[in-house]
Amino acid sequence: xxxxxxxxxxxxxxxxxxxxxxxxxxxxxxxxxxxxxxxxxxxxxxxxxxxxxxxxxxxxxxxxxxxxxxxxxxxxxxxxxxxxxxxxxxxxxxxxxxxxxxxxxxxxxxxxxxxxxxxxxxxxxxxxxxxxxxxxxxxxxxxxxxxxxxxxxxxxxxxxxxxxxxxxxxxxxxxxxxxxxxxxxxxxxxxxxxxxxxxxxxxxxxxxxxxxxxxxxxxxxxxxxxxxxxxxxxxxxxxxxxxxxxxxxxxxxxxxxxxxxxxxxx
Numbered sequence: 001x002x003x004x005x006x007x008x009x010x011x012x013x014x015x016x017x018x019x020x021x022x023x024x025x026x027x028x029x030x031x032x033x034x035x036x037x038x039x040x041x042x043x044x045x046x047x048x049x050x051x052x053x054x055x056x057x058x059x060x061x062x063x064x065x066x067x068x069x070x071x072x073x074x075x076x077x078x079x080x081x082x083x084x085x086x087x088x089x090x091x092x093x094x095x096x097x098x099x100x101x102x103x104x105x106x107x108x109x110x111x112x113x114x115x116x117x118x119x120x121x122x123x124x125x126x127x128x129x130x131x132x133x134x135x136x137x138x139x140x141x142x143x144x145x146x147x148x149x150x151x152x153x154x155x156x157x158x159x160x161x162x163x164x165x166x167x168x169x170x171x172x173x174x175x176x177x178x179x180x181x182x183x184x185x186x187x188x189x190x191x192x193x194x195x196x197x198x199x200x201x202x203x204x205x206x207x208x209x210x211x212x213x214x215x216x217x218x219x220x221x222x223x224x225x226x227x228x229x230x231x232x233x234x235x236x237x238x239x240x241x242x243x244x245x246x247x248x249x250x251x252x253x254x255x256x257x258x259x260x261x262x263x264x265x266x
Contacts (some may be wrong), residue, residue: 004260005043007079008103008252009033009058009067011126013217016043017253023261028250030217036072054079055086057256059101059264070224080257082106086263092139100139104131106140106255111213113258114248118206120199121251124216126150128191130198132206140206143198148187155183196243212243215251240260 004019014036031039044052054071056079057199058064071079081101082088090109093101103123108131111119112255118135124130124147131142146154149166156164165183165209176182205211246256 003052004054004257005054006194006253006256006260007040007054007056007067008058008256009036009063010103011060012126014024014039014063015250015253016040017250019257022026025250025253027258028253034061035062036066042069044064044211047127053260055260056081056236057106057252058082059103059104068123080260082259088255088259089262090133090139091137092141094139100141103252104142105139106259107131107213107215107251108133108255109258110248110251110255111211112137114213114254115211118210120206120210120212122195122199122212122214122216122245123251124148124214128195128216130195130202132202132210133205142202145194148191151170151187151191152183170176200242210251212245213251214245214247215249 003021006017006025008015010033012033013030013141014033015028015030016039017028020026027043029039029043032117033222043175046223056064056065056067058081059070064079067079080086088105088109090105090112092100092105104121104158105122107121108119108180111121112133119133121131121133123131126149127144128231129142129144132140147168155162162179162183165180165187171181171188190259199212203212
């Protein structure tokens with residue numbers, strides 16, 4: 001059994017991971033938030049086995065309450081929430097540090113520890129964030145805009161005839177030949193264009209040699225098959241970002257483990 005269970009609670013999804021003694025993530029699984037209790041039961045199937053500490057990064061207070069309802073109320077496995085129960089060891093230069101989402105801070109912490117220098121973090125989930133960390137490891141803030149599914153639902157809910165397009169292969173052209181293709185072109189290429197602009201702006205402030213890391217559930221979007229004689233983008237290039245970047249799917253979980261282990265070692 002793992003000596004630690006790490007959990008992230010987002011607006012629409014939950015991710016859980018076992019953590020080895022050296023801090024490495026083991027079994028990592030992500031599910032829709034509706035399956036929170038089922039996923040938790042699968043990771044810790046019997047009360048007698050619930051001895052390993054549980055650490056949580058939550059931007060969703062109702063979901064955290066649901067987790068606390070199924071996890072032990074006290075003892076070593078009582079869920080400990082980042083920022084509430086243990087600090088996130090990253091300096092900030094923002095107006096209201098306490099209002100910055102813990103997911104953003106933890107991703108920034110993990111990104112800086114990975115790169116050792118200035119970095120820009122793109123987190124693609126329900127909302128998309130583009131955050132910057134300077135060469136001294138200070139979180140500077142960032143930009144937030146709607147994720148692909150939120151934009152798709154807004155189009156469907158706010159118009160009389162546009163359908164809700166949940167996903168699909170990224171169209172090669174920005175000129176869709178059907179309504180569905182046109183929506184996908186807007187979602188995929190529009191998001192890519194917005195991200196390119198935001199990342200470029202962030203790099204102008206923290207340094208043009210800053211590392212770019214991409215994380216989150218939508219970090220990889222479905223791709224079209226490679227054309228004959230051509231290969232798909234290399235693994236360091238995210239389909240949602242045109243510039244060179246490193247895809248790290250579990251950056252928030254990594255930061256959560258770093259924060260907890262350093263708090264424990266003090």
